[in-house]
Amino acid sequence: MQIDIVVAFFMLGFIARVLKAPIDFPEGLYKGIILFLLLAIGLKGGIALNEYSTPNLIPQSLAVLSIGLILPLIAFPILVKVGGFGRDDAASVAAHYGSVSIGTYAVAVSFLESSGAYYEPYFPLFVAILEIPAIAVGVWLATRDGVAIQTKKILREVFLNQGVLLLVGGLLIGWWAGEARSASVMPLFAGMFQGTLALFLLYMGLVAADKISLLRQHGNFIASFAVVMPLVGASLGALVGHYIGLSQGGTVLLATLGASASYIAVPAAMAVAIPTANQSLSITASLAVTFPFNVLVGIPLYAALVAWFYG
C-alpha cells in the first residue's frame, strides 16, 4: 500500500489515542492550522489563476458546481429510505457529503506532488466552488415542506463561514498579487505547508480514534454509508473530471473532492440552518470513517484507477 509521509502522522495520532497515550493537542493550535491551510491553499490557487487563467474555466467551474448539487440528492434518499433517518438528519448528513474536506484535498495534493504528477494549479478555485452548493441543497431538502427558515442568518453562515471566507480571500489575494508580489509571504505558506499538514493529520488521527466509539452508538448503517458514499462521489468526480478535460492529476483531485465530506464549513452552517439535526451523526460519519478511508485507502485507489483509465 502506497502511503505518503504525512499520512503516517495520521496513523501515529490514531494509534496513540487507541493506546490511550496522554497526547494533549491544543484546540487553539488546531484552529490556527486550519486557518493556515485554508489561506495557503487559497493563495497558491490565486497565484496560479493570475498566471494560467483559461477560457475553459467557466464551463469547468459549472461542471464542478454540478457535483456539489448532485451528491446530496443521491445521499438524501439513501439516508431516508434505507437508513430510516428523519428529514433533518438526512439533509444535514447529505450536505456534509456534497461539500468537501480541505484536509482530504491537502493530502491528495501532497500525494500527487510526492509522485511528481501534474494537476491544474488553479484547483483551489474548484474547492471553493464545491464548499457552497451542498449547504444550499441541504437546507432546501430539510425545509421543502414550507418550514420557516432564517434566510439572512443562513446566507451569512454559507458565504461568511471561516472555510469559504479564508479560501476565497486567499484566492483573491493570490490572484491580485501574482507570483512576484506574493514572493515575500510564500516561504511561510508554501515552505511550511507539508509540516503543518503533518501536524493537522496527527490531530485528525486523535479525533478519528475518539469518534470511532460513537459508531457503535449510531449503528452499522452509518459506517457502511460513510464508505460507500465516497466511492459514489469519487466515481462522479472522476467522470466529470474526464468529461471537462482535466489532466490525470486533476481528475484524481476531483475524484477525491467528490469522495470527501466536510467537517469544517458545513457543520457550522448546518448548526444554524437545521438546528434540529443531530450533528453528531454527520461528524461521526465524516471524521471517523470517511476521512480515514479517503486518506488511507481512497486517494491511492482513485489515483491508481484514474492512471489505469488514462492508460
Add this chain to the structure above:
Amino acid sequence: MNQRAAIFETSSIAVLLLVGMSVSTLQIDSTGVMSVAALLTVFFVTSHFQTLRGLASRYVSRISWSTASTSNTTES
C-alpha cells in the same frame, strides 16, 4: 432490525469486495479496500449477532426436521 439497512450494509461489503477483486485484476494493490471490507464484515456480524444466530438456528432446525422426516418415511 431495519431490513433495508441490513441489505445496504451487506451490499456495501459486496461492493467493496467487487472493487477489491476488480483492482487486483488490474494489477493494482487491493489490500486497503479488502481490509475495509473485512472491517465492515466484523462490524456487521457483531452488530447483528443475535439476528444471525436466530437465522442460523432456524436453518439448522429446518434441516434436522427435514432429515428426520425423510428417515421416518424410509423406515415406514
